[in-house]
Amino acid sequence: MKKKKNNFSRRRFIGTSVGFAAATAVRGSSLFVGPSILESQNKPNSLIKGVQIGVITYSFRSMPDQSAEATLKYVVDCGINAIELMGDPAENYAGKPENPVNPRDYYALRRSKRAGETLSAAQEKEFAEMEDKMAAHSQEVAQWRSTVPMDKFVELRKMYNDAGVTIYAFKPRAFGMNNTDAEIDWGLRAAKALGASHVTLEHPGDDAHTQKLGSMGEKHGIYIAYHGHEQQTPTFWDTALEQSNYNSLNLDLGHYVAAGNANPLEIISSKHDRIMSMHTKDRQTPEHGKGNVLWGTGDTPITQALQLIRDNNYKFPVTIELEYDIPEGSNAIEEVKKCLQYCEKSLS
Known part of the structure; x- marks a missing residue:
């Protein structure tokens, strides 16, 4: 399929985010949001140069x-005005059936297994029970998604927008190969109701599935941005990009570096018109251990990437993803603030 010209990214991002600039230029104005948890004196602004x-x-x-x-309060407290929203806060707000499994416990065990760590017999049993409960819950959620109206997602969008925060991407667990077409359709409709220009998901590694997602995304006018970990290469997304102009990249620059790819800035330059958003973290190269470290101490060229985006007027957002271990005495809000300060310094 023929690719569009270089204004593709600018048009698609701005076209689905009407009012974005207005929402990002009001640091000094007052903020009023109904729930007391959201009270603040200023709206955030993280549009830098x-x-x-x-x-x-x-x-x-x-x-x-x-x-x-x-979640909104955390974002505002960090001084950030645009987000990639995970599915759970939005779906729970809309009344999704309660998960019988603590997601943090489940994903902690899953990460350990994926990393090759040996689990105890009790942990293996607990993980298996969690997976059974999660599977049953997934079926219940699929049924809920098939009937839930969009009213609460529109309401959530307004709450966030009123606080000065725009939702540019939505990431529910609804676009996998085990999800029904009805769930995928729901996810795209919900993304549109939230004001997102794209949804993000792990690249499925299946050409038929990326073909289907691209077609369904086009139907709704929502872009499908595929995320990758250490399987990312310069050609990782090529088949999906050729399949549909609605298939795109959710590039992860830190994982790209940890995968051992040379010249990580090149993929930004060569594919900037198909990048919808870029996850940013500081990871080390394989030679240095692939660690996920404090920003400025690893091998990921964050400063150079930010300056490349600034100097070439690329319009996709740069997404802070906090994945390094939070130092003792700190918390996620304080660490995200540090990452934002790093960006500000890099772009000053």
């Missing part, structure tokens, strides 16, 4: 309250 710095709300996974209202 033309580069939109955002955050994925996954960064706040360690915080005790995971509600939509609390």
Whole structure:
């Protein structure tokens, strides 16, 4: 399929985010939001020298309250005005059936297994029971998604927008190969109701599925941005990009470096018109251990990437993803603030 010209990214991002600039230029104005948890004197502004710095709300996974209202307060407290929203805060706000499994416990065990760590017999049993409960819950959620109206997602969008925060991407667990077409359709409709220009998901590694997602995304006018970890290469997304102009990149620059790819800035330059958003973290190269470290201490060229985006007027947002270990005595909000300060210094 023939690719569009270089204004593709600018048009698609701005076209689905009407009012974005207005929402990002009001640092000094007053803020009023109904719930007391959201009270603040100023609206945030993380548009720096033309580069939109955002955050994925996954960064706040360690915080005790995971509600939509609390998540919004975390974002505002960081001084950030644009986000990639994980599915749970939005879906729970809309009344999704309660998960019988603590997601943090489940994903902690899953990460350990993926990393090749040996689990105890009790942990293996607990993980298996969690997976059974999660599977049953997934079926219940699929049924709920098939009937839930969009009213609460529109309401959530207004709450966030009134606080000065725009949702540019939505990441529910609704676009996998095990999800029904009805769930995928729901996810795209919900993204549109939230004001997002794109949804993000792990690249499925299946050409038929990316073909289907691209077609369904085009139907709704929502872009499908595929995320990758250490399987990312310069050609990782090529088949999906050729399949549909609605298939795109959710590049992860830190994982790209940890995968051992040479010249990580080149993929930004060569594919900037197909990048919808870029996850940003500081990871080391394989030679240095692939660690996920404090910003400025690893091998990821964050400063150079930000300056490349600024100098070439690329319009996709840069998404802070907090994945390094939070130092003792700190918390996710304080660490995201540090990442934002790093961006500000890099772009000054």
